[in-house]
Amino acid sequence: MNASYLWLRDFVPFDLSATGIGDLLTSRCATVDEVVPLRxxxxxxxxxxxxxxxxxxxxxxxxxxxxxxxxxxxxxxxxxxxxxxxxxxxxxxxxxxxxxxxxxxxxxxxxxxxxxxxxxxxxxxxxxxxxxxxxxxxxxxxxxxxxxxxLPVGDSRLLVDVLPNRPDLLSHQGLAREIAAATGVALSRPPIPGSARAGSGLVDPGNGHRATGTGNLAPVVEVQDAEGCPRYMSAVVRGVTVAPSPDWLASRIESVGGRSINNVVDVTNYMLHGFGQPMHAFDLARLSGNRVVVRRASPTEKLVTLDGVERRLDDSMTVIADAEKPQAIAGVIGGKGSEVNTSTTDILLEAAVFDAARVRATRTRLGISTDASYRFERGVDRTSVPDLLAYATEMLVSVAGATSGEITDSSPAALAPRSVELRLSRVAQLLGQPVTREEIDSNLSAVGFWIASGAGDRLEIGVPTFRPDVVSEIELIEEVARLHGYENFSSELRPFRPGTVPDAPMHLAAKRVRGACVAAGLLEARPMPFVRTGDDSHRVRNPLAEDEAFLRTSILDSLARRAEYNLAHTQRNVRLFEIGTVFTADRDADTGAPAEQTHAAAVVLGDRRPAHFTEPRPPHYDEWDAKGLAVLIGSAAFPGADITCVPAGGDLLWTVTANDRPAGSVRRLKLDAPVWAAAAFGIEVDMEALSDALAEPKPYMPVPAMPSMEVDLALVVPDSTPAADVERAIRNAAGDLLESLALFDEFRGIGISEGMRSLAWRLTFRHPERTLREKEIQGRTAKILSALEAALGIRQRTF
Amino acid sequence: MTIDEFLGALDALDASALALIASASTPAELELARNRVIGRKSGELGAIMKALPSLAPEERRGAGAAVNRVKSVIEAALALRASAVAAGGVIDSARDLTMPARRQWKGGRHPVTVVIEEVEEIFRELGFTTALGPEAETEWYNFSALNFPSDHPAMEMHDTLYLGDDTLLRTHTSPVQIRTMQRYPPPIRILAPGNVYRRDFFDASHAPMFAQIEGLAVDEGIGFVDLKATLTHFANRFFGATKTRFRPSYFPFTEPSAEMDVECRICHGSGCSSCKNTGWMEIFGSGMVHPRVLEAVGVDAERYTGWAFGMGPARAAMLRYGLPDIRLLYDSDMRFLEQIAG
Missing domain, CATH: 2.40.50.140 (Nucleic acid-binding proteins)
Structure with missing residues (x-):
């Protein structure tokens, strides 16, 4: 809502500067985003x-x-x-x-x-x-x-961020009411320049359905759609001269960013911005059949609206029609056909309240939002309509030379006053400190509430009709807090009880994995989880763009695009990881939404280390780095579990398992990459693969006191025999004394026949209680070699 | 001379002496530097020390200690420079030790994660644990249980990405409040970080997905003053002592609602483009949990009260690192992450 500093001062006299008023409104009721000097x-x-x-x-x-x-x-x-x-x-x-x-x-x-x-x-x-x-x-x-x-000349415009629960603040009067309450000055309705006094007697706020005017008969007003229009008032105003507005009126309209159109239209806009009451002026001569009907539109009807657009109507919309056809869309926009122009002399001035949900639905269907619809869908006060219609008519007398005004009202009965209970004890409980009855009384009454009855702890608070947001005690407590001033509450920490909620296990697991990836030199990414393709169950119904219409099922989908982004910016070396959500093919039993899993993934390509003068061309990341990262991530996700990479076919290099359950994969990534790009590898681990991952901590094993003995075995192994099989055979034959086994060399070439390779392992033997004898180990080695020959046909390499 | 002037002079000497020593490249130049700074006759340190007797007696002890500290720093710098000057830069004829170190790739957490973890750390001291919840949610968890009126302008604050008639990508982390209260009895003190989604086109300050941190406390005997105290404490820890302000706001699931601002980190309140000339930066949306929200999850709203807050760590990260464009956070550009990730 745009507010004018000078206009506010028409309602309440104050000495504050424009920024001072901005600060006051911000701290009391609605944030002022900006104060714009208009000169x-x-x-x-x-x-x-x-x-x-x-x-x-x-x-x-x-x-x-x-x-x-x-x-x-x-x-x-x-x-x-x-x-x-x-x-x-x-x-x-x-x-x-x-x-x-x-x-x-x-x-x-x-x-x-x-x-x-x-x-x-x-x-x-x-x-x-x-x-x-x-x-x-x-x-x-x-x-x-x-x-x-x-010299503070000229007006200032305040850009006020009025939140949806406070429709009463969508006018100068509403904002001025808060200023008046805060400064202790009375709120008053601005006198109309050039008018003897407001309510000069020219206007008859009569209750009849048909105004009893002299001369021409006033039109019959009929409200058929009372649900869409709880109150419809109109005034027949005759003898106007449509002309440019006087300076004071034009400048008010312009001060809030509007455009001065003519004296009649400007008066309606003055009422909207000044009092929050949207009004509309019809050219009476252009309403056919001397009838005004508030009814549902029919699906065949169309209306050219004030903006020149022809709009199709339907029976969900309320319209203001004459005897023949719609002339305005209720609460949204008027029609071109009955627009006031310079030849207009008599007008029908409408001041109505239209149903909030109806206006909202209608303007959504039509795809427009107007100052009027904005206010109606938030709630316009029913009670003030007669007064404001009289005031507006008075203003037309002053600025457009109107000679008479006759009023009709569809529902003159007053609304029964509403009240809400407020307990002083509840105020103290929710705010954490008591507020006295005297303070509540004076603060609430300054903004239009009243104490209807009550003694002791319980008060009945009367609620003004312009505060539809206050429906229960809690909203009143917000009023009490806000009027007390948030700045006046204590900000001293008080003791607290610890909660019953343990840390989410996945949060802890993510922290461990993140720590491991950072230590491995990877950088964390937080990319968007949308992808170009997918199946229907992962489709976003209203995506922002068709190339991001699906939810990802794999983090590597996102990281691969990020790797490509870096390659496109000539970054040759990429090492990214992410811990995030993917959406599976299943449905969550609870919500029916795609089921989620937390995955950890990494992509590496390019130099394994920064270049150094001792190593100008560092080796590139390869599959063995990727395999290592998979084990690293798996071990961090599932502490104590056995993480294994099982060779896999197809696009995959390995399937990662945790305690023999599938838990992820390692793959060579196919990227849309320039020719110079190094091979890219991706690792993805499902962090929910093991639910009972946290094993008991392993007990301490005594640090060895006895020396070890090492034996290197170089074996000639056929390409068709996996190294893992050889290792298993060695372990089986070596017995308890074998402490560790490490593959440290692979060689193909001279001395090794085609289809074979030399693999070298280092075997470390140790006895927990005594020094091993040379002979003992030689015997053990011989046993291993014969077992290898027997089981796998593998022999020691001879030089 | 006042003690402040005295210490100021010492500080100035400290800085100028170190620069002078570093610029000496021959033994002779270094000797000149030594004489000028701590020489017996005309050293600058000596000149400052002459003012010692003019200080108040109770200030002299501290002033003396400061002199000794500066003197030892200068002497250490002289010794270090002496060995470098003597070696002429090359200490070992076989190796040039000025050549660069062998480095490892630097790993790091995303700046948004860094902020989230810092926030968690501060709230952990106040008894908050971390809770999580799904990103694909139902309308009930995301809106209805949180007291969003259906078909109301309040919904416009959340432009939603829908997955089905009733399912959507959560527009805030507040559904975690509901899930936590369904599962655990009060007292509750949780922080819920996570990704949330809005139907916002990417631009310099909007992203369709971003992180949010939710906080929730539910117990007997806690009120608005505790909310205010906790968020104020947080602001002072996270930003360093700072001015804060609370102003009325509106969220369907809190009442009373408040927005907490801290003084603009860039202009310190005088108004700049970062704070749109307000001098303030919005940090938290917050409020007392609406009784209807407590009732929706079966918590006795007459007995228990609660407060909740939410913040955007991406915005805090942008502030902290001076990022002009939120897209930097999501591009995953290696050059950006190498600089910022921590």
Whole structure:
């Protein structure tokens, strides 16, 4: 909502500056996002002090002056004003300044004397018609100060962020009510300029369905759709002269960012912004059959609206129709056909309340939002309609020369006052500190509530009809807190009880995996989880773009795109990981949404280490790095579990298992990559593969006290025999004394026949209680070799 | 001379002396530097020390200690520089020790994760544990249970990505409040970090998915003052001592609702483009848990009260690192992450 500083002051007198009012509203009821001075066209004007003035040698009425504008040099200025005097400050436009209206000040010669700027009159600054001379300023401000800082001229616009629960703040009156309450000054309705007094007796707020006017008969108003229109009031206003608005009215409309159209339309907009009551003026002569019907539209009907668009209507919409056809869409927008124009003399001025949900549905269907619909769908006060209609009619008398006004009302019965119980003990419980009855009474009544009855702890609080948001005790407690001032509550920490909720296990697992990946030199990514393709169960119904219409089923889908992004930016080395959500093919039993899993994934490609002068071309990441990362991530996700990479076919290199259950995969990633890109590898681990992953901590094993013995075995192994099989055979034959077994070399080539390779293992033997004897180990080695030969036909390599 | 002036002079000497020593490249130059700084006759340190007697007696002890500290720093710098100058930069004829170290790739957490973990750490001291919940949710968990009126302008605050008639991508982490209260009895003190989704086009300040951190406390005898105290404490820990303000706000699931701002980190309150000239930056949306929300999960709203808050760690990360565009956080550009990840 845009609010005008000066307009607010029409409702409540205050001394605060525009920013002061902004701060007040922000701390009490609605945040003011910005305060915009509306005379920015004066921002170039500065204070200039005349330090010398002499008659122009070649002119009888010009003066040659020297002006100090705070720049350290004096400006020569030729001035034609008779009131120029030495020592006085004036608004000064230096060379290069643009005046309101677009005149750019340039250095020029006037009758042979150079002039480097202009001392300005009020009229030249758009500050009034006075052209009697330049604008003498009674100010002590230093020359060079911004004129706008010295003289607060012009209005300011406050951009107020009114939240959806406070429709009452969508008007100047509503905001002024809060200001009045905060400053302790009474709120009053602005007097209408040029009007003797509001409610001059011209208007008859009669209750009849048909207004009893003289002369022409007023139209019959009939509300058929009372559900869509709880209250419909109208005034027949005759004898208007449609013309440009007077300055005061036009400037109010413009101050909130509107466009002044004509006196009649401006009055309706004045009521909307001033009081939150949308109004509409129909040209009475263009309403056919002397009838106004508030009804549902029929599906065949169309209406060209004020914006020139032809709109299809349907029976979900409420319209204002004449005897023949719709003339306005209720609460949203008027029709072109009955628009007020310069030949209009009689109007039907509508002030109604339309149903919030209906207006919202209608304007959503039509795809428009207007100032009127914005207010109706948040809630317009039913009770104030008669007063405001009378006020608006009065204003038409003043600004458009209306000669009579006759009023009809569809539901004149007043709403029964509503009240809500408030317990002082509940206030203290929720706020954490008590608030006295006296304070509650004075604060609430300042914004329109009243204590209907009550004693002791329980009060019945009367709720004004403009506060539809207050329906129960809790909203009243918010009022109490807000009016007490949030800043006035204590902010001292008090003791607390620990909660019953343990840390989520997945959160802890993610922390472990993240730590492991960071330690391995990987960088964490948090990419968007949307992908281009997928199956229907993962489709977003209303995606932002068709190439991100599906939820991912694998994190590597996201990381692969991120790797491509980096390659496209000539980043050759990529090492990213993510711990995030993927969506599976199953449905969550509870919600029916795609079931989720937390996965951890990594992608590596390019240099394994930064280049160094000892290693100018570091080796690239390869499958063995990827396999290692898989074990690293798996072990962090499932501490104590046995993590194994099982060779896999197809696109995969390995399937990762945790305690023999499938838990992820390692693959060579196919990327859309330039030719220079290194091979990319991806690892993805399902962190929910094991639910009982946290094994008992392993007990301490004594650090060995006895020395070990090492034996290296180089074996010639056929390509068809997996190294894992050889290791298993070695372990089986080696017995308890084998402490560890490590494959440390692979060789193919000279001395090794085709289809074979040499694999070398280092075997470490140790006895827990004594030193091993050489002989013992030789015997053990021989046993291993014969077992290998027997089981796998493998022999030791001979050199 | 006042003690402040004295210490100021010492600080200035400390800085200028170290620069002078570092610039000496021959033994002779280094000797000159030594004389100028701590020489017996005309050293600058000596000149400062002459002011010692002019200090108040109770200040002299501290001033003396400060002098000794500066002197030992300068002497250590002289010794270090002396060995480097003597070696002429090359200490061993076979190796040039000025050549660069062998580095490992630096790993790091995403800046948003860094913020989340810091927030968790601060709230952990106040008894908060971490809870999680699904990202694909039902309308009931995301809206109805949180007291969102159906077909109301309040819904416009959440432009939703739908998966089905009743299923959607959660628009906030608040459904975790509901799930936690369904599962655990009060007292509850949880933090719920997670990704949330809005139908917002990517631009410099919006992303269709972003992280959020939710907080919830439910117990007997806790009120608005505890909410205010906790968030104020957090702000002072997270940002360093700072000004905060609470202002009225509206969320369907809290009442009273409040927004907490901290003084703008960039302009310190005087107004700049980062804070849209308000001098403040919005950090938390918060409020007392609406009784209807407690009732929706079967918690006795007359006996228990609760407060809740939410913050956007991406915004905090942007503030902290001075990021001009939120897309930097999601591009996963290696050059960005190498710089920022921690």
């Amino acid at each position: 920015q066209d004066l921002s170039g004007i500065v204070i200039g002090r005349v330090v010398e003035a002499a008659p122009h040698p070649d002119s009888d009425y010009l003066w040659v002056t020297k002006v100090d504008a705070g720049l350290g040099v004096l400006h020569d200025v030729v001035c034609g004003a008779s009131n120029v005097s030495v020592g006085t400050s004036y608004p000064f436009a230096a060379v290069g300044t643009v005046l309101p209206g677009g005149l750019k000040i340039e250095k020029r010669k006037i009758r042979g004397s150079v002039s480097e700027g202009m001392l300005c009159s009020a009229r030249e600054l758009g500050l009034g018609a006075d052209h009697e001379g330049i604008m003498a300023l009674e100010t002590a401000a230093a020359p060079g100060s911004r004129f706008l800082d010295v």
